[in-house]
Amino acid sequence: xxxxxxxxxxxxxxxxxxxxxxxxxxxxxxxxxxxxxxxxxxxxxxxxxxxxxxxxxxxxxxxxxxxxxxxxxxxxxxxxxxxxxxxxxxxxxxxxxxxxxxxxxxxxxxxxxxxxxxxxxxxxxxxxxxxxxxxxxxxxxxxxxxx
Amino acid sequence: xxxxxxxxxxxxxxxxxxxxxxxxxxxxxxxxxxxxxxxxxxxxxxxxxxxxxxxxxxxxxxxxxxxxxxxxxxxxxxxxxxxxxxxxxxxxxxxxxxxxxxxxxxxxxxxxxxxxxxxxxxxxxxxxxxxxxxxxxxxxxxxxxxxxxxxxxxxxxxxxxxxxxxxxxxxxxxxxxxxxxxxxxxxxxxxxxxxxxxxxxxxxxxxxxxxxxxxxxxxxxxxxxxxxxxxxxxxxxxxxxxxxxxxxxxxxxxxxxxxxxxxxxxxxxxxxxxxxxxxxxxxxxxxxxxxxxxxxxxxxxxxxxxxxxxxxxxxxxxxxxxxxxxxxxxxxxxxxxxxxxxxxxxxxxxxxxxxxxxxxxxxxxxxxxxxxxxxxxxxxxxxxxxxxxxxxxxxxxxx
Numbered sequence: 001x002x003x004x005x006x007x008x009x010x011x012x013x014x015x016x017x018x019x020x021x022x023x024x025x026x027x028x029x030x031x032x033x034x035x036x037x038x039x040x041x042x043x044x045x046x047x048x049x050x051x052x053x054x055x056x057x058x059x060x061x062x063x064x065x066x067x068x069x070x071x072x073x074x075x076x077x078x079x080x081x082x083x084x085x086x087x088x089x090x091x092x093x094x095x096x097x098x099x100x101x102x103x104x105x106x107x108x109x110x111x112x113x114x115x116x117x118x119x120x121x122x123x124x125x126x127x128x129x130x131x132x133x134x135x136x137x138x139x140x141x142x143x144x145x146x147x
Numbered sequence: 148x149x150x151x152x153x154x155x156x157x158x159x160x161x162x163x164x165x166x167x168x169x170x171x172x173x174x175x176x177x178x179x180x181x182x183x184x185x186x187x188x189x190x191x192x193x194x195x196x197x198x199x200x201x202x203x204x205x206x207x208x209x210x211x212x213x214x215x216x217x218x219x220x221x222x223x224x225x226x227x228x229x230x231x232x233x234x235x236x237x238x239x240x241x242x243x244x245x246x247x248x249x250x251x252x253x254x255x256x257x258x259x260x261x262x263x264x265x266x267x268x269x270x271x272x273x274x275x276x277x278x279x280x281x282x283x284x285x286x287x288x289x290x291x292x293x294x295x296x297x298x299x300x301x302x303x304x305x306x307x308x309x310x311x312x313x314x315x316x317x318x319x320x321x322x323x324x325x326x327x328x329x330x331x332x333x334x335x336x337x338x339x340x341x342x343x344x345x346x347x348x349x350x351x352x353x354x355x356x357x358x359x360x361x362x363x364x365x366x367x368x369x370x371x372x373x374x375x376x377x378x379x380x381x382x383x384x385x386x387x388x389x390x391x392x393x394x395x396x397x398x399x400x401x402x403x404x405x406x407x408x409x410x411x412x413x414x415x416x417x418x419x420x421x422x423x424x425x426x427x428x429x430x431x432x433x434x435x436x437x438x439x440x441x442x443x444x445x446x447x448x449x450x451x452x453x454x455x456x457x458x459x460x461x462x463x464x465x466x467x468x469x470x471x472x473x474x475x476x477x478x479x480x481x482x483x484x485x486x487x488x489x490x491x492x493x494x495x496x497x498x499x500x501x502x503x504x505x506x507x508x509x510x511x512x513x514x515x516x517x518x519x520x521x522x523x524x525x526x527x528x529x530x531x532x533x534x535x536x537x538x539x540x541x542x543x544x545x546x
Contacts, residue, residue: 011285105416120314
């Protein structure tokens with residue numbers, strides 16, 4: 001028994017070889033949410049890109065963000081599409097909107113009973129799922145309802 | 148010379164016609180006895196026979212979704228003398244089905260080619276499935292932000308959009324069921340359909356397992372092997388072929404502001420991607436939703452059909468539950484006959500090109516679920532991806 005939300009064996013996230021999202025994954029391993037922010041116009045964008053879609057600046061960096069948001073949409077998955085999920089049963093994937101980061105959205109799992117009723121608009125906070133002994137080591141960012 | 152390039156002159160309307168269609172036998176995924184490239188050749192040769200021409204008269208190929216059957220290899224295999232068009236529409240899924248017709252037609256209308264075949268071939272047994280996640284140790288790029296959370300297949304990508312739309316507009320499951328029921332109903336009249344002889348009832352639908360909420364098994368397209376092809380020539384030439392001309396009234400593609408923003412970040416998210424495309428479709432075609440006699444709307448998943456029909460102006464988003472009732476979609480009695488060959492759900496998932504072929508057969512009066520006096524026949528290709536596309540065919544009376 002472990003504290004991981006999904007059974008082990010899915011592909012593990014690694015930083016993109018071109019360097020586009022490296023700071024995000026490094027920060028996640030430290031329990032920090034960092035997203036891409038434009039130094040030209042000061043706005044966040046996600047997923048990361050080489051140019052700011054608003055002001056077309058190439059001067060982009062990563063900034064720490066309050067790791068809380070609200071559920072924008074969700075889905076309860078039943079059919080396993082990967083061998084690692086054969087014994088998983090249902091699980092919940094949420095799309096979380098981040099009001100502290102210009103409403104960008106992130107995908108993660110919703111902690112708790114997979115058969116719970118999920119309400120769009122509910123407040124959630126990030127839960128860092130560290131896999132330090134995995135090869136490669138990595139951290140997933142999941143979400144839990146804010147009570 | 149300045150008046151030649153006015154906006155009104157820059158249209159495909161009435162300039163091109165379909166003169167032949169063809170498909171291989173349609174198979175369940177992995178069951179085709181032939182390799183994918185041979186399937187492509189078989190569909191193209193069948194479409195040429197349907198048009199009454201030799202394959203050597205083809206001078207162009209268009210396709211989409213990174214079709215693996217290379218145009219130059221096809222041209223060599225068929226002994227074509229003068230290849231003039233080899234065109235691939237960017238984008239995955241079936242979003243390019245009607246775009247490939249637009250691209251072929253644009254070349255014909257502007258003198259770039261004379262006789263173009265639009266085709267799509269798929270052998271998932273040979274090349275792997277769409278509905279399975281990748282089996283590897285690590286993942287990077289955009290997929291690293293979704294796949295480790297168990298979001299990795301088209302059904303899982305699009306359920307997220309449909310769930311939000313259903314939440315925003317109070318849509319009930321029965322609306323999705325009505326779409327699935329229509330496809331299966333029509334497939335029972337179509338011997339080509341993989342689900343021919345396998346009718347669906349509301350009870351079977353309701354009791355079927357969830358794939359990913361809000362999609363039951365019967366909300367999801369099949370995975371199939373086969374190939375389909377369509378021959379296009381100029382409207383002037385089209386009068387000399389065995390079939391009455393099936394004119395292209397409109398064909399457009401595209402997507403809205405940042406539809407392709409990574410990791411589910413499109414600002415307008417819960418959409419079939421047709422909000423900017425549908426108005427251009429109707430404008431080029433000179434028709435409105437109320438003029439459409441029969442509709443083929445690509446079912447990757449029923450939720451995409453629902454949003455497509457809304458965004459093409461057939462129904463207000465807050466009236467989906469009242470509009471999406473089964474009888475409305477049945478040929479010939481319904482007021483919007485839908486997916487009359489059985490569509491991707493029940494005829495075959497040939498990345499939607501079968502829907503375009505069915506739309507042509509409706510104009511020719513050759514459908515197995517024929518609509519009475521079909522004059523305006525519309526196809527919506529590949530909802531929820533980007534870019535998407537759509538087209539409208541018309542009978543002689545519409546020109």
